[in-house]
Amino acid sequence: MVSSKELLKELLTDEKLGYCQSCGSCSASCPMTRVIPEKYNPRTLLQKIHLDPDGMSEKEELWLCAWCYRCTERCPQGIQPTEIFLLTRNFAAEKGMIPANPRRIIKEIMNSGRSMPYGEFIDELREDYGLPPIGEVPAKVLEEQRKIVGEEFLEVVK
Numbered sequence: 001m002v003s004s005k006e007l008l009k010e011l012l013t014d015e016k017l018g019y020c021q022s023c024g025s026c027s028a029s030c031p032m033t034r035v036i037p038e039k040y041n042p043r044t045l046l047q048k049i050h051l052d053p054d055g056m057s058e059k060e061e062l063w064l065c066a067w068c069y070r071c072t073e074r075c076p077q078g079i080q081p082t083e084i085f086l087l088t089r090n091f092a093a094e095k096g097m098i099p100a101n102p103r104r105i106i107k108e109i110m111n112s113g114r115s116m117p118y119g120e121f122i123d124e125l126r127e128d129y130g131l132p133p134i135g136e137v138p139a140k141v142l143e144e145q146r147k148i149v150g151e152e153f154l155e156v157v158k
């Protein structure tokens with residue numbers, strides 16, 4: 001199986017990054033840069049990953065992308081920043097480098113099937129909007145989810 005790091009190397013070659021015009025469309029489109037410009041900028045993140053993928057796999061900055069794909073849609077050079085960030089995260093996760101917050105969310109998804117704990121207040125809130133209750137995720141579905149994720153990954157996020 002091809003590793004995330006190998007895929008990353010294919011996607012982020014010197015030649016490909018050489019096409020980056022440093023136009024800044026990715027950063028100008030990024031909702032995270034708008035909210036936390038001092039912490040997050042996809043254009044500079046791309047450069048940092050290119051220069052040091054191992055070092056960047058240890059940085060929390062890597063986990064701030066909100067996955068909206070605006071940068072990828074608007075990049076005039078087809079550089080696909082979102083895919084590059086996803087692969088770098090996969091690469092980090094393979095090494096067990098998952099910061100506390102995403103680790104907590106992954107654990108919650110594995111335990112309850114949702115990214116936040118289910119409580120009756122959620123159904124009450126839904127009722128206010130005329131929506132049906134969602135209830136708890138059935139055990140069979142959680143078991144299926146564990147199989148899809150695989151024991152190896154479950155060990156990593158333990």
Ligand code: SF4
Pocket residue numbers: 019020021022023024025026027043046071074075076077078079081
């Ligand atoms: S939008 Fe594309 S070409 Fe422009 S700075 Fe970002 S990665 Fe480079």
Ligand code: SF4
Pocket residue numbers: 026029030031032033042064065066067068069070071072081082
């Ligand atoms: S996909 Fe990530 S980096 Fe790209 S614009 Fe959205 S939040 Fe920003």
